Amino acid sequence: MNLDDLAEKAEEYRARDAGITHEVRVCVAAACQSGGSLPVLEALKAECDSGGTCKVKGVGCMGLCSAGPMVAIAPKGGAIPDSILYREVKPEDAADVLASVGGAPVERLHTPTDQPFFARQQRIVRENSGLIDPESFTGYVAAGGYAGLIKALSEMTPGDVLREMTTSGLRGRGGGGYPTGLKWSTVAKMPADQKYVICNGDEGDPGAFMDRAVLESDPHRVLEGMCIAAYAIGATKGYVYVRAEYPLAVQRMELAIRKAKRSGFLGSKIAETQFSFEVEIRLGAGAFVCGEETALMASIEGLRGQPRPRPPYPAEAGLWGYPTLINNVETFANIAPIITHGGEWFAGIGTAKSKGTKVFALAGSIKNIGLIEVPMGMSLREIIEEIGGGCPGGKAFKAVQTGGPSGGCIPAAHLDIAVDYDSLKTLGTMMGSGGMIVMDETCDMVDVARYFMEFCMSESCGKCIPCRTGTWQMHELLDRITKSKGTHKDLALLEELCDVVQATSLCGLGQSAPNPVLSTLRYFREEYEAKLTAE
Amino acid sequence: MSLLQTRPALPSDDKRWKLVNAAMRRNGYAGHALIETLHSVQESFGYLDEPAMRFVAGSLDLPLSKVYGVATFYHLFMLKPKGRHACVVCTGTACYIKGAGSLVDAVEARFGVKPGETTEDDRLSVLAARCVGACSLAPAVVVDGDLAGKQTADRLVAKLEELA
Ligand SMILES: Cc1cc2nc3c(=O)[nH]c(=O)nc-3n(C[C@H](O)[C@H](O)[C@H](O)COP(=O)(O)O)c2cc1C
Numbered sequence: 235m236n237l238d239d240l241a242e243k244a245e246e247y248r249a250r251d252a253g254i255t256h257e258v259r260v261c262v263a264a265a266c267q268s269g270g271s272l273p274v275l276e277a278l279k280a281e282c283d284s285g286g287t288c289k290v291k292g293v294g295c296m297g298l299c300s301a302g303p304m305v306a307i308a309p310k311g312g313a314i315p316d317s318i319l320y321r322e323v324k325p326e327d328a329a330d331v332l333a334s335v336g337g338a339p340v341e342r343l344h345t346p347t348d349q350p351f352f353a354r355q356q357r358i359v360r361e362n363s364g365l366i367d368p369e370s371f372t373g374y375v376a377a378g379g380y381a382g383l384i385k386a387l388s389e390m391t392p393g394d395v396l397r398e399m400t401t402s403g404l405r406g407r408g409g410g411g412y413p414t415g416l417k418w419s420t421v422a423k424m425p426a427d428q429k430y431v432i433c434n435g436d437e438g439d440p441g442a443f444m445d446r447a448v449l450e451s452d453p454h455r456v457l458e459g460m461c462i463a464a465y466a467i468g469a470t471k472g473y474v475y476v477r478a479e480y481p482l483a484v485q486r487m488e489l490a491i492r493k494a495k496r497s498g499f500l501g502s503k504i505a506e507t508q509f510s511f512e513v514e515i516r517l518g519a520g521a522f523v524c525g526e527e528t529a530l531m532a533s534i535e536g537l538r539g540q541p542r543p544r545p546p547y548p549a550e551a552g553l554w555g556y557p558t559l560i561n562n563v564e565t566f567a568n569i570a571p572i573i574t575h576g577g578e579w580f581a582g583i584g585t586a587k588s589k590g591t592k593v594f595a596l597a598g599s600i601k602n603i604g605l606i607e608v609p610m611g612m613s614l615r616e617i618i619e620e621i622g623g624g625c626p627g628g629k630a631f632k633a634v635q636t637g638g639p640s641g642g643c644i645p646a647a648h649l650d651i652a653v654d655y656d657s658l659k660t661l662g663t664m665m666g667s668g669g670m671i672v673m674d675e676t677c678d679m680v681d682v683a684r685y686f687m688e689f690c691m692s693e694s695c696g697k698c699i700p701c702r703t704g705t706w707q708m709h710e711l712l713d714r715i716t717k718s719k720g721t722h723k724d725l726a727l728l729e730e731l732c733d734v735v736q737a738t739s740l741c742g743l744g745q746s747a748p749n750p751v752l753s754t755l756r757y758f759r760e761e762y763e764a765k766l767t768a769e
Numbered sequence: 770m771s772l773l774q775t776r777p778a779l780p781s782d783d784k785r786w787k788l789v790n791a792a793m794r795r796n797g798y799a800g801h802a803l804i805e806t807l808h809s810v811q812e813s814f815g816y817l818d819e820p821a822m823r824f825v826a827g828s829l830d831l832p833l834s835k836v837y838g839v840a841t842f843y844h845l846f847m848l849k850p851k852g853r854h855a856c857v858v859c860t861g862t863a864c865y866i867k868g869a870g871s872l873v874d875a876v877e878a879r880f881g882v883k884p885g886e887t888t889e890d891d892r893l894s895v896l897a898a899r900c901v902g903a904c905s906l907a908p909a910v911v912v913d914g915d916l917a918g919k920q921t922a923d924r925l926v927a928k929l930e931e932l933a
Contacts, residue, residue: 266907266918299905440900441862478808478845479901519804519843522899536801536843597863597904602906635862671862685865689899695842 235505236388247376255287262292263450271303276326294451296364300603309642313525321345323384337659350620352408355673359567363451371493382570395466401577403589420549422467424557430446432560434523440640442669444593445563449483453490459566464511522693524663527560541741584610588654596642598671599625602760613648629674637666639686662753666692679758683751684712690747701744704735779825800904816847820915852894854889857911861900864908875922
């Protein structure tokens with residue numbers, strides 16, 4: 235199969251909707267579903283004249299989760315900014331919504347799409363989210379899906395793919411920011427008769443839901459990325475590791491795997507070539523540390539999810555000892571467009587050292603809670619005040635936590651920083667996977683540090699002593715300080731422990747567990763001191 | 770020689786064991802399918818007890834210690850039966866910022882149980898989740914499998930009181 239054949243297929247699928255001029259899209263991703271979007275979808279379907287020019291369909295996440303259930307009326311194939319968007323839609327609204335197709339919007343439900351939340355985004359990873367039906371294979375192909383894979387298989391050698399990835403400058407979206415092209419090239423170079431590709435969908439950072447939305451909204455995009463990776467590095471088997479807390483993501487991914495296989499885009503002899511690639515899903519079972527790559531591989535092997543020292547890196551000795559490529563969900567979702575449009579195109583977006591876009595989950599004390607995708611290098615102020623709408627209820631912004639329990643907070647004084655991997659490091663935090671938790675003036679920063687330490691303490695796998703007992707000790711000290719029972723000596727001990735645990739822990743969990751303490755101490759030390767008692 | 774190994778008989782004629790067995794068969798009784806298997810036991814029975822772990826260990830030809838080690842490592846696996854109803858309070862960061870702590874406190878004050886505990890009359894189990902990924906609905910709880918967002922202490926307690 236070549237690109238022309240695929241284009242023909244896409245045209246054929248689009249032709250099935252030839253009479254349709256408008257789509258009524260209902261978000262059926264997790265957040266809107268729990269807000270009641272399925273009954274809304276049913277009501278709209280029942281109300282819609284099936285022989286007409288309008289089609290009702292379930293789609294993935296449109297981003298503004300706090301306004302769910304969301305419904306959009308769009309010209310066929312139109313993007314979100316070109317549509318009429320409705321918020322908090324109920325089944326009773328179905329008739330009014332349908333009556334507004336091609337006419338004036340229903341004022342009481344209307345949410346403008348020219349507001350910064352929608353207008354300032356640049357969607358690559360999420361370009362299909364909220365547009366296509368995540369459960370439809372034909373919908374994905376009709377929207378241009380699998381063109382990256384077919385281009386790679388029919389026009390490029392594995393070496394070409396690797397070069398394109400290196401040119402793109404893409405860095406891993408799982409937190410570390412390791413150059414993806416370099417990682418792929420390392421695995422590709424390994425001589426081995428068996429190699430694996432793993433997609434890390436563990437998303438353990440509490441307060442992050444980007445990967446969940448990608449898996450629920452556009453699962454074929456992730457599969458396509460994995461497939462291209464497998465072709466480039468010479469792997470024949472892949473695993474998608476998804477946390478069990480995301481049943482809808484698991485269900486949609488299972489369906490996508492089945493449909494891709496049936497259509498010949500997965501399995502043996504993909505798209506009539508000699509290339510074969512099988513993918514299976516593996517479920518997590520509620521352990522944050524399993525997001526760490528070596529622990530994740532142990533978990534796939536059916537073991538306790540405990541990390542091991544690196545080197546050897548997974549690229550040399552990974553799953554069952556074979557060379558393994560492990561990338562994050564969002565990393566894989568970036569691959570197909572890079573292959574389709576070229577690495578140069580991707581490298582033209584973002585900052586000098588951080589290319590492309592990043593999906594962020596905005597949550598906490600912020601008006602527009604949901605998911606956004608913006609070019610790397612956008613200022614934090616623009617993200618929080620303009621796109622996010624600032625803190626609700628007129629409260630003053632205090633800090634934003636990035637990088638979850640491994641990251642740190644950024645106070646108001648640094649809001650003008652341009653967000654990329656390197657700038658966030660200079661502020662003592664990190665990009666992490668993309669969770670941004672906004673805190674307002676009512677937030678007690680020492681308690682925030684205690685909260686994250688409690689998290690790390692209970693998620694420590696127990697293998698190495700600095701992390702196992704260090705996080706416990708630090709939590710004790712923080713608990714004492716938050717209860718105004720801590721002394722200056724306790725604070726000094728806490729700082730010393732931060733150093734020790736950071737320097738001596740086995741894996742990233744322990745090494746980064748002190749970060750929230752160090753960063754709140756750096757910017758809000760007076761809050762700690764105000765709680766200390768004289769000895 | 771796993772082909773020659775005799776697999777243990779199903780622990781009882783409870784039909785749910787057949788589901789568990791089917792899950793193991795699907796994975797060729799491979800030891801690395803242990804976590805999948807434990808998921809299927811928990812889905813079928815609600816928790817993992819000793820006979821279940823012995824059965825899984827025997828079927829997958831793994832030492833019982835390994836099965837127990839894995840079962841206790843992962844937070845999602847429960848070794849005790851849940852009450853008739855389960856309330857999972859999300860304690861992820863977004864929910865924490867929006868007051869998940871006060872939900873936990875209110876439930877404890879009213880029903881006398883902390884996360885991880887079940888009321889004496891077996892009516893209600895309270896659990897804490899690390900993040901259910903519903904940050905836009907914070908603070909969120911999952912009551913008997915249904916997610917409910919934007920909770921207040923009063924609303925949650927009232928909801929739980931209605932459960933039979
Ligand atoms: C404690 C810990 C938790 C992690 N959790 C995740 C996670 O949930 N998702 C993820 O993609 N990467 C996570 N990582 C990073 C992975 O180890 C790994 O670097 C990443 O999956 C590589 O993919 P990338 O290069 O595409 O970022 C975690 C790392 C540590 C130390």
